[in-house]
Amino acid sequence: DEEVFSDEDARFLEGGISAEQAEAIDFVNQQDDNNNEESIAPTVIDATLVKRRITSTRKALNKNEKQRARFSDDPSRFMESEAELDAEVRQLDFLSEAAHLYPVALEAGLAELCAELLGHENTDIACAAVEVLNSCLDENVQHSEKEMEQLLKGLDAANVLPALVQNLARLDEQVAHEQQAYYDTLLILENICNLDNTFKRKLAEATRIVNVLVARIQQKDVKSALDIAQNKQYAAELLSLIVSDTASPNIALQCIRMQGVEAMLLCLAPYRKKQPVKMSFDEEFLENCFDVLCRLVSLPTGKDDFLEQEGVGLMERLMTDPKAAKQAKRRALEVLDFACGSWQGGAVCAAVVQAGLLKHLFATFMKKPEQSVLRNLLGLFASFFRTLNPGEPERIRVLNKFGEKQYAKLIQLVGVHVQLFARRQEVQAKIVQAEAARPATMSAVERREYDLVNLLSLMDEGGLDALQLCDITLAWLSAEDAEMSKFILAELTKASLTPASVIQTVREMSTGLEDVVKEAISEGD
Known part of the structure; x- marks a missing residue:
């Protein structure tokens, strides 16, 4: 038988x-x-x-x-x-x-x-x-x-x-x-x-790990699509680790070719109506998916996929829906900052304005947000003026926002400059003192490492990155509108500052201070 x-x-x-x-x-x-x-x-x-x-x-x-x-x-x-x-x-x-x-x-x-x-x-x-x-x-x-x-x-x-x-x-x-x-x-x-660290590249090039992880992250777990299993969370964490290797952009590009942007958006969509339990696999999964998405949309092809998959619309809902996860509100703003960043972000910037997000962005800005949120907002403002063409309706709408309610947003922006500039001066003073105490017997390599630490301290503790974004926005506003230029000058004068405090930062940015830091870091590695 x-x-x-x-x-x-x-x-x-x-x-x-x-x-x-x-x-x-x-x-x-x-x-x-x-x-x-x-x-x-x-x-x-x-x-x-x-x-x-x-x-x-x-x-x-x-x-x-x-x-x-x-x-x-x-x-x-x-x-x-x-x-x-x-x-x-x-x-x-x-x-x-x-x-x-x-x-x-x-x-x-x-x-x-x-x-x-x-x-x-x-x-x-x-x-x-x-x-x-x-x-x-x-x-x-x-x-x-x-x-x-x-x-x-x-x-x-x-x-x-x-x-x-x-x-x-x-x-x-x-x-x-x-x-x-x-x-x-x-x-x-x-x-x-x-x-x-070199095994990130080897792993991505010699195996189908990116394909396997993207597929596993999208897989529905036994109980429901909203029940995040440990292995699903871990797959997202490992993918985040691999694609985060900025020295090997091909890894992120490979993930994009595997419809990685769409996969991350699908995984994040449920959080419009869902609050993950604190310290749970669910919460970690959310953070990992946002980490991956931020990396992917920082690349030109990732920005294209983000637009095609209506990523701006999802981020808008995550930021504005009262039922959305709290972590998602913060991370969605970060995603938009990455997606709008660089000269290739113009189409995303236009989509953000067209989605009616300016009201929410400026309302958040006026509430004096925490440092990380402020950094993302300033990044978006700078990207708007950098990539939206003069005369475009979207650019005009951004410009008009700063002029509303007797320049209330502009007053806030100058206030941010005053605060960040003061912090920068404090950190610079500490660096000068430290350099004065630097041993004369240091080798060239040791001096370079020492100077790198000081530069990174200025970028981090001194808030130089945020200050640059703030000041480049002030510079754009001054160049675009004569009345705004006069108002900015008056506000700086009230704070006992001159336009030189803004010009100094813009010049540093134009000379590529960030590139110098990145080059120094790569040499140090």
Whole structure:
């Protein structure tokens, strides 16, 4: 009679074994755990033991592969060798207790072995290999920088990264241990990227990780579309980490080509009517998606997709809808700042004005917002004047806003300049004092690093970035309208300042101070 398999049996048949045979493997593993613990967890770990264990696992893999090929139609004939292989792989996690022997393990073929195990037809074996790699790369493992560098180099040479991502794509998160393996794989990839920043680019170029993560982020979880599972949140976090590499813009471009902008907008849309629980996966997911979106819309093609997918409309609803998540209100403004930024942001700027957002933006500005919100608002104002053409209705509407109610917004803008300029002067005074105390024996490299720290301090603590955006807007307003120019001069005089305080900042901006800082940072790296 033809045997009838249940859904549970089907999962195991994908790996070549039935449910009953899988239970037998579990029984063997349990006996190993209960009766042979001392042999699996050696008290003395040396090079000989490492080589012996890796060689033993290799032999078990070869034996299993031969039996699988020979008895492909009869899984019961290779079940025992598969159980032996599973046990051999799992005992390799002792390696994390001896990071100083990683070079020995690599020489014995650990990296190549892991790459093959990750591609094993039985996902249980692949999951066991993930456990081993996760234990070796755990950030809590005590290791030297050289040891970890050698391990990463070995894993890279053996193409373990592509193997990890390929295995990730086939894991069934409805199965508990595969769901855990999915999480552990993301953890491994994150640890690798944090240990060596160049692996962000390698990971994106050599694997389909961006495709896999974008797809996982859009996947609906079991309970509902609004229930954010841990792995979904982690996928968004890893994607954010990878695309944030500004030194490799191709990663973000790859994400854009995968409809990344549309994916992020779809993921953020539910937060129009949803408040995530504080410190939850849901809240982290929201932040991660906004991080990715900010990076994508900073690029020209990302801006185009943002417009095509009606991103301005969604940001408008997130900022103005009373039911929208509080974090979403703040982050939506940040997205618009990035989308409108640079000379390619003109179309987005026009769309923002056409969406009727000026009323909300200026109302927020007049409430004396927190520093980060103020920075985004000033960025938008500067972008409006930088990219909207003279005579365009949208530019005229922005200009008229500053003239409303007897120049109330203009008074506020000058007040921001006064405040930021005073802070800048305080920080500059501290920097001058620090430079006077700088040791004369500093080398050229040390002096450059010292000066870089001072510049960054001025940009951050001194609010130079916000001051530049504020003053470039004041300069545009003065150039566009004679009456506004006179009013700005009068307001500066009231604060015992002259136009020179604005001109100084604009000149610094025009000479590319920000580019100098970025260049210095890249040289320092």
